[in-house]
Amino acid sequence: xxxxxxxxxxxxxxxxxxxxxxxxxxxxxxxxxxxxxxxxxxxxxxxxxxxxxxxxxxxxxxxxxxxxxxxxxxxxxxxxxxxxxxxxxxxxxxxxxxxxxxxxxxxxxxxxxxxxxxxxxxxxxxxxxxxxxxxxxxxxxxxxxxxxxxxxxxxxxxxxxxxxxxxxxxxxxxxxxxxxxxxxxxxxxxxxxxxxxxxxxxxxxxxxxxxxxxxxxxxxxxxxxxxxxxxxxxxxxxxxxxxxxxxxxxxxxxxxxxxxxxxxxxxxxxxxxxxxxxxxxxxxxxxxxxxxxxxxxxxxxxxxxxxxxxxxxxxxxxxxxxxxxxxxxxxxxxxxxxxxxxxxxxxxxxxxxxxxxxxxxxxx
Amino acid sequence: xxxxxxxxxxxxxxxxxxxxxxxxxxxxxxxxxxxxxxxxxxxxxxxxxxxxxxxxxxxxxxxxxxxxxxxxxxxxxxxxxxxxxxxxxxxxxxxxxxxxxxxxxxxxxxxxxxxxxxxxxxxxxxxxxxxxxxxxxxxxxxxxxxxxxxxxxxxxxxxxxxxxxxxxxxxxxxxxxxxxxxxxxxxxxxxxxxxxxxxxxxxxxxxxxxxxxxxxxxxxxxxxxxxxxxxxxxxxxxxxxxxxxxxxxxxxxxxxxxxxxxxxxxxxxxxxxxxxxxxxxxxxxxxxxxxxxxxxxxxxxxxxxxxxxxxx
Numbered sequence: 001x002x003x004x005x006x007x008x009x010x011x012x013x014x015x016x017x018x019x020x021x022x023x024x025x026x027x028x029x030x031x032x033x034x035x036x037x038x039x040x041x042x043x044x045x046x047x048x049x050x051x052x053x054x055x056x057x058x059x060x061x062x063x064x065x066x067x068x069x070x071x072x073x074x075x076x077x078x079x080x081x082x083x084x085x086x087x088x089x090x091x092x093x094x095x096x097x098x099x100x101x102x103x104x105x106x107x108x109x110x111x112x113x114x115x116x117x118x119x120x121x122x123x124x125x126x127x128x129x130x131x132x133x134x135x136x137x138x139x140x141x142x143x144x145x146x147x148x149x150x151x152x153x154x155x156x157x158x159x160x161x162x163x164x165x166x167x168x169x170x171x172x173x174x175x176x177x178x179x180x181x182x183x184x185x186x187x188x189x190x191x192x193x194x195x196x197x198x199x200x201x202x203x204x205x206x207x208x209x210x211x212x213x214x215x216x217x218x219x220x221x222x223x224x225x226x227x228x229x230x231x232x233x234x235x236x237x238x239x240x241x242x243x244x245x246x247x248x249x250x251x252x253x254x255x256x257x258x259x260x261x262x263x264x265x266x267x268x269x270x271x272x273x274x275x276x277x278x279x280x281x282x283x284x285x286x287x288x289x290x291x292x293x294x295x296x297x298x299x300x301x302x303x304x305x306x307x308x309x310x311x312x313x314x315x316x317x318x319x320x321x322x323x324x325x326x327x328x329x330x331x332x333x334x335x336x337x338x339x340x341x342x343x344x345x346x347x348x349x350x351x352x353x354x355x356x357x358x359x360x361x362x363x364x
Numbered sequence: 365x366x367x368x369x370x371x372x373x374x375x376x377x378x379x380x381x382x383x384x385x386x387x388x389x390x391x392x393x394x395x396x397x398x399x400x401x402x403x404x405x406x407x408x409x410x411x412x413x414x415x416x417x418x419x420x421x422x423x424x425x426x427x428x429x430x431x432x433x434x435x436x437x438x439x440x441x442x443x444x445x446x447x448x449x450x451x452x453x454x455x456x457x458x459x460x461x462x463x464x465x466x467x468x469x470x471x472x473x474x475x476x477x478x479x480x481x482x483x484x485x486x487x488x489x490x491x492x493x494x495x496x497x498x499x500x501x502x503x504x505x506x507x508x509x510x511x512x513x514x515x516x517x518x519x520x521x522x523x524x525x526x527x528x529x530x531x532x533x534x535x536x537x538x539x540x541x542x543x544x545x546x547x548x549x550x551x552x553x554x555x556x557x558x559x560x561x562x563x564x565x566x567x568x569x570x571x572x573x574x575x576x577x578x579x580x581x582x583x584x585x586x587x588x589x590x591x592x593x594x595x596x597x598x599x600x601x602x603x604x605x606x607x608x609x610x611x612x613x614x615x616x617x618x619x620x621x622x623x624x625x626x627x628x629x630x631x632x633x634x635x636x637x638x639x640x641x642x643x644x645x646x647x648x649x650x651x652x653x654x655x656x657x658x659x660x661x662x663x664x665x666x667x668x669x670x671x672x673x674x675x676x
Contacts, residue, residue: 045480197588198579207623210374224579
């Protein structure tokens with residue numbers, strides 16, 4: 001009797017321990033920890049904020065996980081330290097959201113093979129480190145269509161930051177769109193050579209406006225250029241997020257990022273154990289990029305035309321870089337019936353016909 | 365008027381507005397340095413003026429009250445520097461740099477809720493009857509907003525006070541030879557407090573002009589280094605308010621010049637064009653130094669040296 005009792009008690013203890021342990025283990029598995037690293041403030045109104053919106057979206061989609069972020073992280077060695085800190089604290093996934101975080105991340109990824117690393121806008125990968133980016137050139141092209149319709153002077157200004165392939169690709173797609181609806185339109189480019197300098201951006205816009213531009217497309221993060229256009233009763237096209245609240249009378253539309261779509265996808269894959277290092281380049285169809293609603297000044301026939309083209313992009317029957325595409329000198333770059341390859345798109349360093357301006361030799 | 369020259373006039377007018385952001389702080393720092401105090405915290409005072417001017421403007425729906433509060437915020441910030449460098453006789457360079465970092469941090473903290481907000485009340489241009497009809501000069505200088513006119517008045521007023529009045533003699537004496545100024549009966553430290561405060565007011569004005577008129581929204585770090593250009597402009601101006609005007613408009617217009625070259629499709633690499641302001645700063649500082657050597661004027665002799673009566 002005594003023996004039976006002691007066995008029962010022992011079993012109870014044992015099962016309690018096993019059960020508790022199991023519960024603990026389960027909890028640990030469920031609570032996935034995700035860290036984000038931003039180069040600017042999380043609410044900068046531009047690039048970093050678009051990523052933080054993505055983080056919040058992720059949190060909403062997958063409520064069981066824990067997310068955190070570090071803002072204003074300088075590119076280079078300090079970024080490496082931040083990533084190591086997160087790795088040591090047991091974070092399972094780290095997203096680094098600026099180009100300059102690429103090499104530090106690669107270094108850290110090698111030392112923590114069990115953690116998933118994701119780098120935005122870069123090209124270096126490892127077994128546990130992937131890259132992700134969006135095909136912003138699709139919304140760029142659609143915005144260009146609208147701009148071509150709306151310009152009366154045929155002079156469209158583009159305020160651009162650095163001449164990275166990303167920015168060159170954007171200007172090209174935008175110009176292809178503008179020329180499609182208005183073969184006489186020219187897109188004049190001004191490089192500010194800075195990611196953030198509102199006064200400079202306003203000056204650039206003012207210069208273009210003085211030269212007869214009646215639409216200013218912004219490729220920079222602050223709304224200064226759009227406000228400058230509004231002040232003179234001209235139009236603008238925003239970037240990063242819907243900029244219409246800054247210059248409601250001016251903004252025709254904006255090209256926007258939805259990083260949350262990818263963050264949710266990646267985290268779900270990690271949870272399911274299916275994540276694999278890859279170079280993700282999402283499209284409008286994936287929902288990672290889009291065109292903001294049009295402003296009230298855009299007439300219906302323009303909207304309809306753009307929507308028609310948007311449908312073709314979404315169902316994959318059309319790509320802005322389908323031939324024939326000519327470069328600035330008029331030379332045929334992509335033959336009719338062909339399409340620029342992803343590699344060529346990713347490395348593009350020439351302007352299409354219709355762009356006025358030159359690409360500085362050394363980008364960024 | 366041909367198309368080219370009308371573009372030039374438009375761009376010059378916008379250069380004046382863009383230069384006004386620099387003109388206010390430059391004028392202030394000229395006075396501060398003339399009194400023997402160097403304040404490298406212009407960037408910090410500017411951005412504090414920019415934020416608090418912006419917030420006040422939004423709350424009161426008045427760009428004018430916003431501007432005044434922005435000035436005051438810059439002025440109050442400068443008192444930290446005054447206390448460290450005049451009362452405590454600390455290192456002015458370190459204190460000024462700290463003030464810049466402080467300003468950026470403070471505005472980052474208090475600006476959180478204002479990020480992405482804008483100031484919607486436009487400050488319109490007022491054409492001055494008669495003067496605005498003068499070809500070229502009229503539309504460039506006399507069809508501007510009230511803050512630009514305020515800066516014109518300040519320039520003339522400050523030049524007058526500095527070189528034509530007793531107050532100006534005392535002020536200049538403070539920076540040249542504080543002991544002598546003390547012997548003349550000037551209360552050295554008290555006066556330096558006032559002139560440092562004045563420099564802060566002006567830096568705040570530059571910041572407030574930026575966020576209320578030129579780029580009327582709030583984002584972190586919106587001054588983007590303009591306070592440092594003002595520091596260089598003080599040397600360019602050889603501590604003379606009249607020359608400050610030329611420097612400020614030159615630097616205000618330099619963006620437009622290189623952007624114009626880009627827009628017209630020139631093949632000069634834009635990275636080279638974008639270096640212009642910095643190249644200009646080098647050239648200006650070198651040229652000014654040579655001129656100053658020859659003429660023995662300019663840099664206040666006791667700039668940055670704290671004053672104490674016991675030291676003889």
